Amino acid sequence: MDTPPHLVPRFRGVRAGIARWLDGIETGWSIPASLLGFVALSTLIFCIACIHGNLHMDVLETWSVGRYLAWGFWKHPPLMGWVAHGWMDVFPLTDWSFRLLALANAGLALFAVDLIARRFVRGDKRAVILFLLLLTPVYQFHAEKFNANSVLLAVWPLATYCFLRSFEERTAGWAAAAGFLCALAMLGKYYSIFLLAGFVVAGILHPDRARYLRSKAPWISLLCGLAGIAPHIYWLWQNDFGPFRYAMEMHIDRKGVHAIKGAAVFALTNAAYLLLPAISLAVMLRSQWREWGRNLRDLSPGLLLLLLIFATSFILPMLLVVMLDSDLPATWHFQGLFFVLVIAVCALRFEIPRVETVNLASMVGGLFLCALLASPLYALYRNANPNPGGRDFYREASNVLTAAWHEASETPLERVSGDDGLAFATAFYSPDHPVYSRPFAYQHIWGMPRASTFAKGWSALCFTSDAACDQWMTTIVQKVPRAHRWTFPVQLSLWGMKGASREVTAIIVTPLAKPGDEETPEERLDDVGARRRSD
Known part of the structure; x- marks a missing residue:
């Protein structure tokens, strides 16, 4: 009706x-x-x-x-x-x-x-x-x-x-x-x-x-x-x-x-x-x-x-x-x-x-x-108070790693691991788009990459405050003499206003020789990564 x-x-x-x-x-x-x-x-x-x-x-x-x-x-x-x-x-x-x-x-x-x-x-x-x-x-x-x-x-x-x-x-x-x-x-x-x-x-x-x-x-x-x-x-x-x-x-x-x-x-x-x-x-x-x-x-x-x-x-x-x-x-x-x-x-x-x-x-x-x-206000708030997980620092950290790699090697950055968030971010944000090099089966295990991985070139990123990741990097540096490890700050900036900062630790191991034939996706995922061994 x-x-x-x-x-x-x-x-x-x-x-x-x-x-x-x-x-x-x-x-x-x-x-x-x-x-x-x-x-x-x-x-x-x-x-x-x-x-x-x-x-x-x-x-x-x-x-x-x-x-x-x-x-x-x-x-x-x-x-x-x-x-x-x-x-x-x-x-x-x-x-x-x-x-x-x-x-x-x-x-x-x-x-x-x-x-x-x-x-x-x-x-x-x-x-x-x-x-x-x-x-x-x-x-x-x-x-x-x-x-x-x-x-x-x-x-x-x-x-x-x-x-x-x-x-x-x-x-x-x-x-x-x-x-x-x-x-x-x-x-x-x-x-x-x-x-x-x-x-x-x-x-x-x-x-x-x-x-x-x-x-x-x-x-x-x-x-x-x-x-x-x-x-x-x-x-x-x-x-x-x-x-x-x-x-x-x-x-x-x-x-x-x-x-x-x-x-x-x-x-x-x-x-x-x-x-x-x-x-x-x-x-x-x-x-x-x-x-x-x-x-x-x-x-x-x-x-x-x-x-x-x-x-x-x-x-x-x-x-x-x-x-x-x-x-x-x-x-x-x-x-x-x-x-x-x-x-x-x-x-x-x-x-x-x-x-x-x-x-x-x-x-x-x-x-x-x-x-x-309210969205600009939230952006300003996060500029001074970043997310606890560190996602606000992902892009800049990946840029610093990529630039350091290109200074040390003529080859593109192809492999990255370390802190999962930073590693996934580098794969996404870096113009080289390296693969996440730790096999997903061992994603939560801090193991030693294979010698063949280091020979082809490898990199890693960790937040310095992450004790487990930092210890893992220390072990790698001790066993791989040509590994270069350094720490750098990442500071946020929004609309000309400087924000919070956080320390990031990185490792690069440049390849011993230029890569030969192009690898298949399966080879790139299977050939690299960690042996199943905890620290």
Whole structure:
């Protein structure tokens, strides 16, 4: 029933523009255009705020592992490397392009969530879901660090959308798409097994399970999923299941883990990320709480399917880590928080007052405007108070090492190791783009590089304050007489204002002779690095 004209709220200025935007959601490009604006504005904010903050070590590692395409990498499945590789084949190798990749992935994730939402609601409610998601830190701060976790932001809702269509329509096309998206989720991070478990449990427990399970859809999904993951499984077998051994060492065999406490922190952190959206939605529906509660108790079949998927994917990992006495970082499940808000809004059988939606949009827009205005202030703050991990010093340190190498050798800088952040940064920022020379299987072991590595030329960087790395360098200098070691300061400077400084220690071992034939990527990774021996 249409609202009587005298009851339609009248808006002026920016609020009138928001109202017109809401009117065009079902007939125009309101949401796609807004998502493009979100990607552009968020990229600009981060580029200003982190003007000399350099990329996070995880992002630099993502680029390093993606330099050479493969069906797997030592630490994680290959999807993050594939995406970085494809992106950098098109865009320049710069901070802004990688931030654009990260925020474009977040925009795609929001578009995928909207695909699910439009199966249940229209107009204003679709916008409300996206605005509430933007009130979480997931699609800005978590997304900006593009790694094995954030690459799932778009994959999980896309896989869920395909499974939802497959469950409801039971067609071969949607079943195949669901299977391949499940494989893609596993190629992003093995934690996605809990999403797949959610699909299985939902398919078995849902009241309409008989029609789905008796159809060909689940078998088609299974076959397509296995076909999609098979090359990676073969790679795992060929490489002694390296990522699984890494996961065992870092999470299951890790000492000092309190599994119950970790599971509680996991649940509370995810709940905290939803606190502001939950409060905002409650305020919007303050006069209709009881009806909202009744709607939540009587979900439609599609929303019930989503609830079963979310409940399984959220509860099962907590139960498993308690059984295995493992840890469970909260960041692993941020890509699944969209389930809660989609269910909460799509369950509503009454209209949300337009004025409430306009108010929510105004608040979100205001927060983004404040972030844009505050971004130069944050950059100034970091100039004097750098990140504890040292990422602000990455680029300048790599420049100093590259310049010193070119003074000592006529050959390009080809290999670098040492502190992981500095080594990954040198691989990215140095114009020579040396390879990260410690094999990823031994990434956390301070061992002695082989003689053949020194013969071909090698370099390393460490923060002087890192005692373990400094001792490792001392050992190398004692055993390799021609190694040149020195310490230099790196000082930040922003808009003519000098900032904090930090000491960096470097080693260069120039090659004994000019290299012969060009090495293959596999040779460059396998030939160098550390023997499996701790200090």
